[in-house]
Amino acid sequence: MSDETAGTRSESDVIAGLDPQAKELLKRVLQIERSRLHLRASDAEAVEELLNAVREVAP
Amino acid sequence: MILRKIQLENFRQFMGKQSFPLDVSSGRVVTLLFGGNGAGKTTLLNAFTWCLYGELSHDIEHPERLVTDLVWQSAPVGEEVPLSVEIEFEHEGALYRAQRAARIRKEDGVRRAPSADLKLWVTQNGQNKIVDGPQQRMESILPQHLSRFFFFNGERIEKLVRAEAYAEVKKDISSLLGLEQVERALAHLPKLERKLGAELRKHGGAQAADILEQIETKEEQLGQARREREELRDGIAAITEELGTVRELLLQHSAAGPLQAQRDQAEEQLEKARRDNEKHKHAYQHLIGTRGYLAFVKTLSQQVAGLAAGLHERGSLPAPLKRDFVDSLIEDGRCICGTELGSGTAALRHVEDWRARAGLAEVEAAWQRLDGEVKRVAESRGELRHQLQELAVEQQADREAIDRWAGQLADLEAKVKDIPVEEVARLEAKREKLQARMNDSNQKLGAIGSKIEDFQADIATLRNELKAAEINNAVAQKARRRLDLVSSVDAALREILEIRSANMQVRLNAKVKEVFAQITVKDHYPELSEDFELGLYQKHPDGTVLPAAKSTGENQILSLSFVAAVSQLAREVAQSRDDGSDSGEYPIVMDAAFGSLDENYRRDVASALARLAPQMVVMVSKGQGKGEVIEQLRPHSNHVGVIVEHTTSTAKNSESIEWGGYQYPYIEAGAEKDWSELVEVPL
Numbered sequence: 077m078s079d080e081t082a083g084t085r086s087e088s089d090v091i092a093g094l095d096p097q098a099k100e101l102l103k104r105v106l107q108i109e110r111s112r113l114h115l116r117a118s119d120a121e122a123v124e125e126l127l128n129a130v131r132e133v134a135p
Numbered sequence: 136m137i138l139r140k141i142q143l144e145n146f147r148q149f150m151g152k153q154s155f156p157l158d159v160s161s162g163r164v165v166t167l168l169f170g171g172n173g174a175g176k177t178t179l180l181n182a183f184t185w186c187l188y189g190e191l192s193h194d195i196e197h198p199e200r201l202v203t204d205l206v207w208q209s210a211p212v213g214e215e216v217p218l219s220v221e222i223e224f225e226h227e228g229a230l231y232r233a234q235r236a237a238r239i240r241k242e243d244g245v246r247r248a249p250s251a252d253l254k255l256w257v258t259q260n261g262q263n264k265i266v267d268g269p270q271q272r273m274e275s276i277l278p279q280h281l282s283r284f285f286f287f288n289g290e291r292i293e294k295l296v297r298a299e300a301y302a303e304v305k306k307d308i309s310s311l312l313g314l315e316q317v318e319r320a321l322a323h324l325p326k327l328e329r330k331l332g333a334e335l336r337k338h339g340g341a342q343a344a345d346i347l348e349q350i351e352t353k354e355e356q357l358g359q360a361r362r363e364r365e366e367l368r369d370g371i372a373a374i375t376e377e378l379g380t381v382r383e384l385l386l387q388h389s390a391a392g393p394l395q396a397q398r399d400q401a402e403e404q405l406e407k408a409r410r411d412n413e414k415h416k417h418a419y420q421h422l423i424g425t426r427g428y429l430a431f432v433k434t435l436s437q438q439v440a441g442l443a444a445g446l447h448e449r450g451s452l453p454a455p456l457k458r459d460f461v462d463s464l465i466e467d468g469r470c471i472c473g474t475e476l477g478s479g480t481a482a483l484r485h486v487e488d489w490r491a492r493a494g495l496a497e498v499e500a501a502w503q504r505l506d507g508e509v510k511r512v513a514e515s516r517g518e519l520r521h522q523l524q525e526l527a528v529e530q531q532a533d534r535e536a537i538d539r540w541a542g543q544l545a546d547l548e549a550k551v552k553d554i555p556v557e558e559v560a561r562l563e564a565k566r567e568k569l570q571a572r573m574n575d576s577n578q579k580l581g582a583i584g585s586k587i588e589d590f591q592a593d594i595a596t597l598r599n600e601l602k603a604a605e606i607n608n609a610v611a612q613k614a615r616r617r618l619d620l621v622s623s624v625d626a627a628l629r630e631i632l633e634i635r636s637a638n639m640q641v642r643l644n645a646k647v648k649e650v651f652a653q654i655t656v657k658d659h660y661p662e663l664s665e666d667f668e669l670g671l672y673q674k675h676p677d678g679t680v681l682p683a684a685k686s687t688g689e690n691q692i693l694s695l696s697f698v699a700a701v702s703q704l705a706r707e708v709a710q711s712r713d714d715g716s717d718s719g720e721y722p723i724v725m726d727a728a729f730g731s732l733d734e735n736y737r738r739d740v741a742s743a744l745a746r747l748a749p750q751m752v753v754m755v756s757k758g759q760g761k762g763e764v765i766e767q768l769r770p771h772s773n774h775v776g777v778i779v780e781h782t783t784s785t786a787k788n789s790e791s792i793e794w795g796g797y798q799y800p801y802i803e804a805g806a807e808k809d810w811s812e813l814v815e816v817p818l
Contacts, residue, residue: 090630098623105624109316109323113275122319123326130327134617 097133104129136277137750138722139223139230143813146185146220147178150203150810156774157722159750163773166752168813169760169792170778171802175811176754179778180726183286186220186235188270188279189253192288199248202239205808207246215240218249226276229259231266233273277721281307284698289691289727305667311705312639317632324625325354331618339604339611346601350594357590360583367580374573381566391551391559398547400681405540412533419526422519429516436516440509461490598622640665646700654692654743655736659683661693669697688732692740698723699747706749722750729759738763745771754778757792757801765794769818776815781806 091099108125142154157166170176177194184190191198200207202218210216219236237251255269266272277285284307309315332351336344385395464486468476476483551563602619606612644663651661659673671693673683683689702721709719728744729737741764744751753768760768777792781803789805791798799816 085630085634087631087634090627090634094623094627098620098627101620102624102627105320105324105628106316109320110313111275113278113310113316113319119323119326122323123330126320126323126327127330130331130617130621134613134620 101130101133104133136224136226136721138724138752139225140221141179141182141186141223142219142221143182144217144219144236145203145206146182146218147201148175148203148809148811149178149182149813150206150808153813155776155813155815157750157752159773163771164748164750165745165768165771166750166774166776167760167768167772168752168754168776168778169757169801170754170811171756171780171790174778174780174802176726176756176778177288178811179754179813180286180288180724182220183222183724184282186222186233187253187273187277188282189235189251190279194288199246201249202246203810205810207241210241212241212243218251229257231258231276232256233269278310281311283307284311284701285721286724287698287726289695289725289729308639308643308667308701309636311701312635312708314632314635314639317628317635320628321625321632324621324628325358328354328618328621328625331614331621335606335611335614335618337611338608339606339615340608342604343601343606343611343615346597346604350597350601353590353594353597357587357594360587360590364580364583364587367576367583371573371576371580374569374576378566378569378573381562381569385551385559385562385566388556388559388562390554390556391562394547394551394554398544398551401540401543401547403680405537405544408533408536408540412530412537415526415529415533419523419530422522422526426515426519429512429519432512433516436509436512440506443505443509458490461486465490640667643700643704646704647696650699650703650743650747651693651696653746654696655739659689661696663697669693688736691732692736695740695747702748720749722752723748724752724754726754727759728753728755729764734763738767741767744768757790772818774815775818776813777801779803779812779814781808781810781812783807783809 091102094102105126108122108129112122112125137159138157140154140156140158142152143149144152155166155168159166168176168179170179177192181191181195184192185201202216206216215238217236217238219234221232221234221236223230223232225231232255234254234256235251236254237249239249253269253273255266255272257264257266273279309318329351332347336347339347382395382399385391386399388395464470465476465483470476470482470486474482476486548563551559554560598619601615606615640663647661647663647669659671661669661671663669671683671689672680674680702723705721706719729740732740737759744753745768755764775794777799779800779802783806785805787802787804789800790802792801793799794816795818797816799814
């Protein structure tokens with residue numbers, strides 16, 4: 077992740093403050109959303125895909 | 136995305152199959168193509184966008200005549216005519232071949248715009264395959280709405296910095312710099328939380344269900360408040376734009392113009408003074424918050440120093456262990472814990488060790504540490520006093536400047552109102568009304584901001600209550616754990632979005648300045664506002680900063696700087712993330728690169744082009760590309776070509792172009808057919 081900063085906290089600081097499971101989920105969420113950026117599919121499909129990611133990260 | 140080759144077949148004036156290499160090599164990132172007016176430079180630019188997105192620019196006349204006229208006319212009715220554009224490019228380590236092709240049957244005299252779908256092949260790790268959903272994949276490589284930053288006509292590029300484009304440009308940049316995916320995640324995660332919440336409510340018992348209901352109610356209220364805030368921000372952006380228009384009209388008015396110019400300056404200075412005041416106020420508060428305690432320790436530090444000095448002198452400073460005390464234990468033959476300290480015993484050796492460690496050396500070290508600390512506190516107090524005094528003086532100066540500029544503004548307003556011209560009075564009344572709406576909206580924005588903070592605090596408290604709630608069911612426990620996980624990701628993403636948004640404008644602003652300075656050495660500088668308004672300013676010798684009058688050429692340079700800054704920043708941002716983002720590399724394909732620039736600007740732009748993007752395809756006319764432009768671009772060019780115009784017209788004369796000491800055909804007048812030819816010339 078980048079080292080962009082706003083105020084005193086950087087993006088890296090925000091991520092460093094998460095526990096390992098949350099870090100993993102954050103990465104997965106961004107990957108999913110990026111791969112779906114240009115899809116016209118419904119929100120429901122995106123939410124379902126995100127739910128699967130949560131189940132995998134926190135079984 | 137780096138282009139490697141383009142191939143055309145019967146595309147507008149490019150008759151038959153023609154191709155041109157576009158690949159780049161180290162230090163040679165430019166492909167330079169010369170072509171006269173009407174030879175096909177704009178057509179070639181459109182070949183890119185038609186192939187990748189099926190779109191032609193609005194200035195293409197007769198879009199239904201995509202197939203070369205000559206080929207269409209000579210084809211017998213009932214025959215199919217092939218039409219295609221194929222582009223090869225590299226992206227994220229894979230080689231792509233994009234093709235938009237159609238076979239158009241000639242059935243009657245009417246020509247209709249052909250429809251042709253994109254086909255995409257990818258070669259990666261030695262495997263070649265056709266891509267399913269090619270248009271979607273293309274969108275994921277370079278979305279169509281962003282392509283205007285990378286495939287454009289240099290003469291029209293200035294549209295990017297016009298007021299009506301700000302909001303759209305801001306949205307596009309958000310997408311390019313990776314904000315859109317965060318925004319989408321933030322729209323989806325609450326829905327995911329509701330799903331997990333339903334599971335928890337079902338199995339988690341009454342207490343959890345009650346807390347969840349409260350969280351959901353608060354979340355809804357928070358969502359509503361955020362939407363209201365967005366609406367207010369949009370409203371403020373619209374008012375700002377309207378105010379800009381009124382201001383511009385007053386500026387152009389012969390009676391009000393000079394006063395409006397003074398008012399612009401006064402507003403600018405007032406704004407600056409307010410910003411400075413805020414900055415100094417925050418610095419003051421920060422200092423008080425972090426080091427203010429020093430103000431209250433004057434007597435305390437003196438007392439500590441005095442007390443310690445007295446104790447030190449008397450040798451009574453406490454040490455971790457006093458040697459006299461240990462000596463008395465050894466003499467008594469019994470430790471403090473009751474163990475006998477017989478001669479030669481391990482217990483005696485242990486106590487003797489204590490004795491060796493106890494004593495004056497430690498006392499002395501402790502004293503020195505204490506003395507040092509007390510002195511530092513005294514010095515820091517002095518520093519703090521000095522810094523606070525400086526900030527107080529600066530704040531006083533800010534307040535005076537605010538009063539001065541506000542007074543001047545009031546005077547100028549009164550003078551504008553006194554102008555006995557109906558049009559001015561109408562504009563001024565409108566301006567006042569807009570300003571009042573702006574003040575009202577800003578007030579509401581502040582109030583809604585506090586409301587949002589309250590909702591967030593309430594939700595955080597409820598979440599903690601949910602964490603502590605007693606839940607025995609295993610399914611509900613799992614749902615709670617997942618819900619907690621999603622909530623923490625949601626909160627982190629919200630913060631990341633704020634960070635990226637704040638940085639986007641700041642970094643892009645810095646980048647535009649950097650690129651602009653690379654292109655031109657004028658004492659002007661660009662400034663990108665928070666609303667993505669790109670302006671050009673000039674600093675006058677008396678220190679005042681005013682908007683600079685922009686010529687078409689300067690607008691073009693400004694726009695080019697903006698495009699190049701976007702391109703460079705996209706690459707930097709993409710490369711600094713490890714979240715699966717792409718490489719952020721995009722080519723810039725420019726028609727009429729030197730548009731309406733005068734000779735000086737042409738030289739400046741030419742010398743900067745090779746540094747602006749990882750790949751530049753530059754199309755110029757012979758007139759635009761002469762002399763120093765060629766000299767500047769030659770060392771960076773990997774391929775050079777001429778779009779030779781073969782014309783039956785007798786009104787044109789044959790012309791050639793000189794490159795590397797040789798003459799190459801540029802216009803071939805008196806030809807048998809009208810068509811254009813892509814010809815590569817040796818470097």
